[in-house]
Amino acid sequence: MSPPVQPIRNPEVKRTQLFIGNEFVNSVAGKTFETVNPATEDVICLVQAGDKADVDKAVAAARLAMKRNSVWRTMAPAERGRMLMKIADIIERDIVKIASLEVIDNGKPFSAAVGDIKVGVACLRYYGGYVDKIEGRTLCMEDGKMGYTRYEPVGVVAAITPWNFPFMLSCFKMAHALAAGNALVLKPPEQTPLTSLMLGDIVIEAGLPTGVLNIITGMGPTAGASLTEHPDVNKVTFTGSTEVGHLIQKASGDTNLKRVTLELGGKSAVIIGKSADLSKVVPLAQDACYVNMGQTCCALTRTFVHEDVYDEFVRQSAELANKTRAKVGDPFSDDIKYGPQVDKIQFDKILDLIDVGKKEGAKLECGGGRLTEKGYFVEPTVFSNVSDDMRIAKEEIFGPVQQIFKFKNIEEAIDRANNSEYGLAAGVFTNDLSEALYVSNALESGQVWVNSFMPGGMNTPFGGYKKSGIGREFGWDGLLPYMEVKTVIIKM
Numbered sequence: 001m002s003p004p005v006q007p008i009r010n011p012e013v014k015r016t017q018l019f020i021g022n023e024f025v026n027s028v029a030g031k032t033f034e035t036v037n038p039a040t041e042d043v044i045c046l047v048q049a050g051d052k053a054d055v056d057k058a059v060a061a062a063r064l065a066m067k068r069n070s071v072w073r074t075m076a077p078a079e080r081g082r083m084l085m086k087i088a089d090i091i092e093r094d095i096v097k098i099a100s101l102e103v104i105d106n107g108k109p110f111s112a113a114v115g116d117i118k119v120g121v122a123c124l125r126y127y128g129g130y131v132d133k134i135e136g137r138t139l140c141m142e143d144g145k146m147g148y149t150r151y152e153p154v155g156v157v158a159a160i161t162p163w164n165f166p167f168m169l170s171c172f173k174m175a176h177a178l179a180a181g182n183a184l185v186l187k188p189p190e191q192t193p194l195t196s197l198m199l200g201d202i203v204i205e206a207g208l209p210t211g212v213l214n215i216i217t218g219m220g221p222t223a224g225a226s227l228t229e230h231p232d233v234n235k236v237t238f239t240g241s242t243e244v245g246h247l248i249q250k251a252s253g254d255t256n257l258k259r260v261t262l263e264l265g266g267k268s269a270v271i272i273g274k275s276a277d278l279s280k281v282v283p284l285a286q287d288a289c290y291v292n293m294g295q296t297c298c299a300l301t302r303t304f305v306h307e308d309v310y311d312e313f314v315r316q317s318a319e320l321a322n323k324t325r326a327k328v329g330d331p332f333s334d335d336i337k338y339g340p341q342v343d344k345i346q347f348d349k350i351l352d353l354i355d356v357g358k359k360e361g362a363k364l365e366c367g368g369g370r371l372t373e374k375g376y377f378v379e380p381t382v383f384s385n386v387s388d389d390m391r392i393a394k395e396e397i398f399g400p401v402q403q404i405f406k407f408k409n410i411e412e413a414i415d416r417a418n419n420s421e422y423g424l425a426a427g428v429f430t431n432d433l434s435e436a437l438y439v440s441n442a443l444e445s446g447q448v449w450v451n452s453f454m455p456g457g458m459n460t461p462f463g464g465y466k467k468s469g470i471g472r473e474f475g476w477d478g479l480l481p482y483m484e485v486k487t488v489i490i491k492m
């Protein structure tokens with residue numbers, strides 16, 4: 001067995017500039033913004049803040065890379081796949097450096113950062129292997145005609161990503177976009193820009209042609225919005241809030257009808273039947289809610305429990321959350337499971353919503369406050385007696401706050417689980433197979449997990465019903481929205 005990897009507590013910040021056409025440059029206006037370590041509240045460094053003028057330069061560089069007969073356009077598919085594999089190898093080699101930087105910028109535990117980066121690597125390899133298997137069809141036609149389809153890149157893709165899984169999501173977006181043959185302009189989150197910037201050096205080392213990846217750090221309403229409005233961007237792929245998802249869809253409609261893939265918020269339900277084994281499902285349900293300090297779009301936050309096991313489920317959940325308090329702390333420490341929330345805005349939002357929950361009459365079983373004087377740490381929190389009309393039952397809290405609801409029969413539980421404007425994920429925890437299948441079919445949700453949480457991989461499509469988004473990522477379904485289908489028909 002190899003020894004456990006040790007983090008670097010003071011990782012080097014090598015890059016804070018924009019990456020355009022294979023060069024690191026300052027923003028045109030010379031503006032910068034601070035990025036903060038949420039465990040200590042210290043400013044790590046200043047980062048260049050890109051705006052419209054910088055976006056114009058990055059899109060032009062990407063467009064050049066996509067020119068007819070360019071190196072990237074004419075590269076053999078197997079070679080394009082090899083580029084993604086090479087990028088994956090370099091990331092894997094540098095994983096300690098990248099994960100350590102992610103820890104100070106984001107606050108997640110080192111082991112979690114390593115885990116995320118491995119998933120990013122897996123995605124690059126999965127799609128690296130896909131590139132030379134993207135094949136069109138020969139179409140069924142009458143005599144005298146021949147037709148076939150080709151999958152072609154959509155062109156210049158803009159990816160706008162959030163702070164909860166910064167490096168991993170940058171890898172996901174890059175893997176999809178580049179496998180399909182596009183050029184990419186990446187806009188990392190302003191809260192956690194540092195690890196995504198490392199991709200600049202990585203793609204240079206891998207030999208990716210100039211302009212295929214460009215990185216514009218900056219704010220959403222300036223750098224982000226300029227991308228969504230740009231007439232020469234063909235597609236936007238976005239992960240983040242539903243609110244900004246609306247703006248992106250609108251910007252597309254107002255400009256050039258750019259394609260959009262939106263992976264947005266959730267308020268995902270898990271239904272726990274009376275046959276469930278509590279010793280297994282209590283920790284499973286809580287992990288599925290608190291994952292990444294609750295900062296996960298597909299966290300299972302609305303916990304519906306059958307009345308026969310409800311009281312015991314609540315008691316055990318509160319007991320477990322109380323124990324977990326000791327597992328929240330310094331993200332570099334080996335003994336912890338959770339770090340701080342990403343920034344003061346998220347921290348305040350969570351504490352406000354906890355307050356709202358108490359005022360609306362939910363029962364606070366444990367937690368509910370800040371954990372330390374310094375750093376954005378929130379106590380693991382459990383609410384029982386939650387009713388469907390409360391704000392904590394409807395709004396995305398994005399923190400370690402579990403809400404437990406009681407139900408009498410399965411039809412009622414399904415209706416209440418579906419009574420949400422979101423539809424990203426759902427869980428069914430039961431030992432009754434018929435119940436598992438019946439409920440899975442009935443839930444209005446992009447993914448349903450039976451007796452597990454996030455069991456999927458790179459070949460399992462992920463995305464939302466309703467206001468949780470548009471389109472899917474991963475697998476063939478995830479690759480399709482990065483391509484145009486061209487039909488060629490020949491009359492003989």
Ligand code: NAI
Nearest residue numbers: 161162189219220221224225240241244264265297396398
């Ligand atoms: P956000 O949606 O504002 O930020 C995500 C990304 O969008 C960032 O890169 C940001 O710079 C960019 N952005 C912001 N405004 C934009 C605009 N007008 N045009 C283009 N890009 C823009 O999310 P935020 O404010 O960081 O978090 C707010 C809430 O959103 C969270 O409390 C949580 O409920 C939800 N959220 C959901 C995520 C998910 O994984 N689906 C991830 C992050 C947040």
Ligand code: MG
Nearest residue numbers: 035036105191
């Ligand atoms: Mg930060």
